[in-house]
Amino acid sequence: MTSVSSSSEFHHQHHFKSAEHQYASSKQGIWLFLCTEILMFGGLFVGYLIYHSLYPTVFKNGSETLDWKMGAVNTVVLLVSSFTMAAAINYVQRGLHKIAAIMLALTIACAGAFMVIKYFEYSHKFHVGTVPGKFSLVDPSCAAGGKRAECESKISALLKNPAELEKNHVSAEEVARLKAVISQPKWEMFYGFYFVMTGLHGVHVVAGAFLIFWVFIKTLRRKVGPEYYTPVEGVGLFWHVVDLVWIYLFPLLYLVG
């Protein structure tokens, strides 16, 4: 393995004047890409805003069935990961590869932890049946037909079955909240937004974890260092945006209601 300063990897590409020129260009490209990410989530935020104003009670009751503790833990996990990512960039810039790699590994671990917590949240919703439209009903034909009010939902079936409630760790408090939700028409709307927004964010977390793994390998192989750290910084910026989106999603979905 070559030392940082003598490695040929750090030469800039032929069409740039200098390494600084290349770095500035790459950074502009990354920022432009991040704009598109924000705009894409923007579409969902607009949709959320519209339907929140159309069905305020649905969104309030739906929000109350989410586990804000898990969401809060996840927020902390992501904030920590943002810190470790920023630290990793700093260490790479200073040529401290070992500690940089550790920081990157910690960031990936945080991403993993986030997804594990999300898995528990999701699976609980699958169990109790607070899922988007198509799957929220026992009888799929109810979704298509006009007699949805008469169709019994998965949740009301569950709420009548104490053994099932026990098995799925549904507290009395949650029973009350679930009842409040399904008493509202169009209640699946909230879960549609919940799953699409957190799902798309989750895809970004996984993609971000893979990207961090990629720069983690680069760091271990010393392909990045004080003279060339564009990939680490770019991935870092992407990761901060992923965090940022969650910082907005958490209060919007879990707290505001």
Added chain:
Amino acid sequence: MSSAHTKTEHGHTDHNYLNHGSGIWSWMTTLDHKRIGLMYFATVATLFLIGGFFALGIRLHLAKFGTTPLLDPDTYNKFMTFHGAIMVFMVIIPGIPAFLGNFVLPIQLGAKDVAFPRLNLASYYIFIAGALIAASSMIFNQVDTGWTFYTPYSTAKTSNGVILLVLGAFTMGFSSILTGLNFIVTTHKLRAPGMTMDRIPLMIWALYSTSIIQILATPILAITLLLIGAEKTLGVGIFDPDLGGDPVLFQHFFWFYSHPAVYIMILPAMGVISELITAFSKKTIFGYRAIAYSSVAIAAVSFLVWGHHMFVSGQSTIAGIVFSIITMFVGVPTAIKLFNWISTMYRGTVTFEAPMLFALGFMFLFTIGGLTGVFLASTGMDVHFHDTYFVVAHFHYVMVGGTLMALMGGIFYWFPKMFGKMTSDLGGRISWVLIFTGFNVTFFPQFVLGAMGMPRRYFDYLPEYTNLNQISTVGSWLIGLGFLVGLITIIHGILKGEKATDNPWGAKTLEWQTSSPPPHENFTTTPTVTAGPYDFR
């Protein structure tokens, strides 16, 4: 353009980008923007033939009304969908930026390549992947929604092929974003010494404005298409009135992208025309800044006009009026361009080679398309014309008469630079005559049909529409023939064309200061720019 340090000696063509590496693999893995541009050319041309096949099928079917149709209604709807989806997402949107833009943008800036060559190649393969995903819906599960995927039909009624088609369009949108991003950074960071922003050719101003739209609008399409996918797989309900959603929200989201996308199609075409008009008038362009800034102005206004697609969707009268007025604003920068082009030709030494004919054809057809656009922007008239053949004729005049005319003109104009050979000018002119005549024969009657009330997208029509429909169908054959002649001329040019000089048209922009075809890194020495791009005097 003065560029004292550029070597332009003739016969320096023994080593160029075409023979820089050999074999199919050197093309597949190339990072050279010129080769990637040509790869887009081949791909888009193939897709255009497929889209054209569906178009001819539709027209052939509509040549006869009544009991013995060529296609059954279901197949007709699928033909119409694939024609629209292919032409919009795979031909007209990537056509000029990804093909001509990729080829000329870095050379016109005096750069060796785009800012991110590997990303550029990746965009190409992402585009191919998207096209394949979308095309697979033709095999597995055909779609009959039209290219607009209007809900609730697309989400609640029709087949799951929609998922494949929207996924393909999503992927191609990703490619579009990355190309736009690449162009913006290239324009900002890789201009040759002396190439200030008020010296960049107007083609680049157009591509730059296009890239802004690509970056700002495409993400909205991305989320909209993802929501259609989520709607179909999960039943999210956001567009489904049954579940509490609103199909009109889909229209807002869809047109918030797709109206700016119209300018993704037409702005680069306007850039091409600016190059052609000045080169074939041998005159400095009139009002450089006005044309340059009008491109940016069109890009800016494009985001505020989507509501004119929704005059009859139940939006409020006030919204209708506001969208109507803002829509008419688009006419201002467009007219600025058109008048400046005419002023450029005035007292110029105008010659009528094939590219110039296409440029004039563009101006003629686009003016008709643009003026009928004012009709449709007027709320009162739009209620009558909405979803009739008037709209079909209007957007074909704009998109085909505009974009494809410019694309053809651009191909014939830059062909000598691309291949170092000339196309037959006669072939180009015959192609132009056929396309131009055929185009008017096909689409002008559709204005009349629309005004008479023939609805668009219908599989059959009333007997009184027969004559005009038959004229329209004959015209479509002329267009087909015209493009066939164009294709033959291009292939003939590649195989047997005369050797081109470095600057066969006597143009002034930087790409003509290097050899034909250019070397791998575009210039043997980086050019230094000392004057504006069209310095003919």
